[in-house]
Each structure stands twice: as structure tokens, then as C-alpha cells.
Amino acid sequence: MTRPHGNDGIRAAGAAESVYIQMIRMLPRNSLSRAVGRLSELRIPESLREEVYGAFAAKYGVNVEEAELPMRSYPTLNAFFTRRLRPGARPIDAEPGSVVSPVDGCLSQFGTISNGELIQTKGRTYQLSDLLEESDSAELFRSGHYATVYLSPKDYHRIHFPAPGQIRGYRYHPGHLFPVNPASVRHVDNLMCINERVTVFMDAFEGVPMAVILVGATCVGRMTLSFDRLVTNIEGAFSERVHYEGGRQVDRGADLGCFNLGSTIILLVGRDAGFSFSPELAQGDVLRLGQRIGTVEQG
Numbered sequence: 001m002t003r004p005h006g007n008d009g010i011r012a013a014g015a016a017e018s019v020y021i022q023m024i025r026m027l028p029r030n031s032l033s034r035a036v037g038r039l040s041e042l043r044i045p046e047s048l049r050e051e052v053y054g055a056f057a058a059k060y061g062v063n064v065e066e067a068e069l070p071m072r073s074y075p076t077l078n079a080f081f082t083r084r085l086r087p088g089a090r091p092i093d094a095e096p097g098s099v100v101s102p103v104d105g106c107l108s109q110f111g112t113i114s115n116g117e118l119i120q121t122k123g124r125t126y127q128l129s130d131l132l133e134e135s136d137s138a139e140l141f142r143s144g145h146y147a148t149v150y151l152s153p154k155d156y157h158r159i160h161f162p163a164p165g166q167i168r169g170y171r172y173h174p175g176h177l178f179p180v181n182p183a184s185v186r187h188v189d190n191l192m193c194i195n196e197r198v199t200v201f202m203d204a205f206e207g208v209p210m211a212v213i214l215v216g217a218t219c220v221g222r223m224t225l226s227f228d229r230l231v232t233n234i235e236g237a238f239s240e241r242v243h244y245e246g247g248r249q250v251d252r253g254a255d256l257g258c259f260n261l262g263s264t265i266i267l268l269v270g271r272d273a274g275f276s277f278s279p280e281l282a283q284g285d286v287l288r289l290g291q292r293i294g295t296v297e298q299g
Contacts, residue, residue, distance in 0.1 A: 039077075082260060091290055095292065099294040101291045103289055104289050105155050113128055113146055120190075120191060131193050141209065144269050144273065147293060149266075159214060161254045163208070166203045168243065170201065171198070173196065173239055175216075176195050177196055192215055200214075200256060204296070210267070211266075214263065222260040225257040226254075227250075269294070
């Protein structure tokens with residue numbers, strides 16, 4: 001059989017992705033995600049856990065040696081998926097002014113927020129104001145910096161704070177649950193702005209605005225926060241804005257929340273913060289929680 005090559009191969013791949021996206025559009029994505037979430041919470045007999053989780057780990061390349069507990073200790077697939085790491089598995093860079101990756105994952109995009117726009121993929125952008133849905137908050141990050149990190153099924157799925165500071169609050173944005181894989185990123189306009197997401201706002205260091213945005217996806221029916229009660233992807237959900245008077249102090253690397261399966265985070269750093277990305281950083285890099293990705297100048 002002759003295989004497509006050159007431009008023919010590119011066109012064939014693009015056509016296949018378009019068909020895939022059309023099929024995804026026809027699915028009841030939010031309801032499907034809730035159903036998958038319920039299945040992931042079914043209790044697995046202890047005698048079967050090593051076999052079940054071992055098969056999952058083998059398929060996706062999960063490093064089970066990093067897990068905090070033995071596989072038999074996780075009663076459900078979701079408990080295994082949201083497992084904590086053993087102490088010391090992810091050293092947190094502690095240099096003054098260091099901004100660290102809040103997750104394990106692939107650095108899909110990063111750079112300066114130019115004219116209020118962020119890059120979704122080559123030739124496709126989205127607006128900061130649409131992402132945050134708040135003009136005041138958007139103004140804090142206009143001309144600032146952003147980094148988008150994609151978490152695959154093999155990755156550790158807890159999120160941590162990228163810098164020390166004060167949590168100011170969060171906003172829950174109900175929405176769609178399209179996949180956030182490369183095909184969807186290339187074909188779905190404003191994907192990061194229409195998918196369900198949670199934006200956590202903080203003042204890092206001495207008043208540097210930062211935001212960590214958890215973007216949901218198909219079969220990622222729930223996102224949870226470690227510092228507040230929040231239930232996402234429920235029928236009839238509405239946008240919610242929570243503000244903490246006086247803030248809540250957190251350390252760099254402290255637990256922020258988790259994805260109950262997998263997705264994407266977007267990190268925003270405010271303008272005039274004296275922030276710069278690490279010079280060795282490159283698109284497509286595999287990041288590890290706690291790895292320095294940039295620095296804020298310390299006065």
C-alpha cells in the first residue's frame with residue numbers, strides 16, 4: 001500500500017484531524033465526562049489493583065516508582081490517577097525570585113502577551129479578556145507573560161503554586177469540555193476560552209500578579225482546589241467569583257489542586273513584574289514540577 005508523503009501526508013493528517021473534531025463536536029462531552037468520572041470512582045478489589053493500575057501505567061508510561069503509596073493502597077482509578085508523589089521526587093527550586101513550573105507536562109506555548117493576545121498554536125490566537133472574562137484582571141496581565149503546559153495521561157496530575165505569595169481568590173468558568181490534545185488545539189477556535197476552567201489569582205513575592213488557570217477537557221469532569229471547596233462540571237453550573245479578604249499565604253510548591261484525569265494549565269505573570277523566562281527554555285520542553293522556568297527581579 002502506498003503511504004502519503006510530503007504535502008499529501010500533511011493534507012491527509014489534516015483531513016483526519018478535521019473528521020476527529022467533527023465527531024467530538026457531536027458527542028455530549030460534559031455528560032460523557034461526568035459518566036467517566038463516576039466510573040473512575042468505582043472501588044477496585046485490592047487483589048486486582050496492581051494488575052489494573054499496572055496495565056494503565058504500562059499503556060501510558062506512568063512511573064509508578066514515584067508514587068507516594070504502593071499501588072494496592074489506591075481504592076479507585078481516580079485515586080491512583082490523582083496520587084501524590086513520594087517525598088523528594090520533585091525538588092522545588094528555592095532561589096530568590098524563582099518562578100517554577102506548577103506541574104509536570106509539555107510546554108506547548110510561552111512568551112509575552114502582546115496586544116492582549118496569547119498564542120494557542122501557529123496561526124491561531126485568543127484574547128486575554130476572553131480567557132479571564134474580567135476586564136480589571138485582564139489589565140493586570142496585559143503585556144505580561146504566559147506559559148501553557150499540557151498534561152498527558154502519564155503525568156503527575158496535581159497542581160502546585162509557582163511562587164510564594166498570597167492567594168487572592170479564584171473564578172470558576174463553566175463551559176465546554178473539548179479535548180485539549182494537539183488536534184483540538186489546532187482546529188477549535190478559542191479552545192482555552194470556551195472550555196471549562198478555574199482561574200486562581202495570587203500576589204506573588206511582593207505584589208506581583210500571577211494566575212494559574214486550570215483548563216478542563218473531555219473526560220476531565222472535575223477540577224478540585226486544595227484550599228477551597230469547589231465542584232466543577234455539574235448540571236446547571238454557573239460562573240462563580242470568590243475573593244479572600246486579606247489573602248491566604250502559600251509557599252512556592254504548595255498544593256493548589258488537581259485534575260481528576262488530565263488537561264492543561266496556563267500560567268500568567270503580570271506586566272511590570274521584572275519577570276523573564278529562563279533562557280534555556282524552549283517550546284516542546286518536558287517540564288517537571290518545581291523546575292525553574294523564570295525569575296522575577298528582586299529589589
